[in-house]
Amino acid sequence: AQSVSQHNHHVILSEAASLELGCNYSYGGTVNLFWYVQYPGQHLQLLLKYFSGDPLVKGIKGFEAEFIKSKFSFNLRKPSVQWSDTAEYFCAVKNNQGGKLIFGQGTELSVKP
Amino acid sequence: GAVVSQHPSRVICKSGTSVKIECRSLDFQATTMFWYRQFPKQSLMLMATSNEGSKATYEQGVEKDKFLINHASLTLSTLTVTSAHPEDSSFYICSADGPGAGNTIYFGEGSWLTVV
Numbered sequence: 667a668q669s670v671s672q673h674n675h676h677v678i679l680s681e682a683a684s685l686e687l688g689c690n691y692s693y694g695g696t697v698n699l700f701w702y703v704q705y706p707g708q709h710l711q712l713l714l715k716y717f718s719g720d721p722l723v724k725g726i727k728g729f730e731a732e733f734i735k736s737k738f739s740f741n742l743r744k745p746s747v748q749w750s751d752t753a754e755y756f757c758a759v760k761n762n763q764g765g766k767l768i769f770g771q772g773t774e775l776s777v778k779p
Numbered sequence: 780g781a782v783v784s785q786h787p788s789r790v791i792c793k794s795g796t797s798v799k800i801e802c803r804s805l806d807f808q809a810t811t812m813f814w815y816r817q818f819p820k821q822s823l824m825l826m827a828t829s830n831e832g833s834k835a836t837y838e839q840g841v842e843k844d845k846f847l848i849n850h851a852s853l854t855l856s857t858l859t860v861t862s863a864h865p866e867d868s869s870f871y872i873c874s875a876d877g878p879g880a881g882n883t884i885y886f887g888e889g890s891w892l893t894v895v
Binding site: 700702708709710711712715756766767768770771774 | 822
């Protein structure tokens with residue numbers, strides 16, 4: 667069965683620190699990969715997505731993610747975080763069979779000013 | 780991006796009653812809609828997948844007679860929680876996919892259900 671694993675439950679950083687959130691998935695076929703962000707009290711918003719092509723994907727707000735097929739990973743990165751990046755981040759995978767979007771457990775990011 | 784809207788955003792109902800949550804795709808045809816449930820500080824749990832005009836497919840462990848899903852049109856899906864109990868209190872989120880969504884699944888704002 668398809669599954670998504672996010673390694674970090676809660677990450678605490680100071681402003682200007684670099685961020686990397688891990689995401690691994692288990693599915694042998696072709697997948698579409700997503701990172702969503704959920705700010706406190708708000709709904710999910712799409713940060714970035716990968717379907718094919720360049721494995722380094724750039725999203726909104728300075729975020730990027732790299733798809734490494736051999737490692738089944740899709741880690742999210744940002745060189746310098748801001749206090750406003752405090753939120754819950756979800757990695758999600760959609761396969762080409764049935765099209766269900768399966769989420770990881772989520773990572774809570776707290777950025778200290 | 781595409782817009783998905785849920786209504787109501789918050790609802791309180793008495794135990795034993797039923798409550799309906801609507802999910803609308805505002806600017807594209809949602810051939811498929813998904814319903815999720817999210818507990819505080821936890822991830823989204825997929826409850827069911829519905830394709831327009833057909834019966835919903837429920838995930839294992841989700842009671843289809845309790846969580847009735849209707850997807851009668853390309854822009855509207857409804858989730859009805861029947862005979863609600865306090866343990867049904869949760870954050871329910873819908874999402875939609877279809878032509879015009881750019882192969883991306885867009886989410887509604889979510890609906891907080893509190894059963895008292």
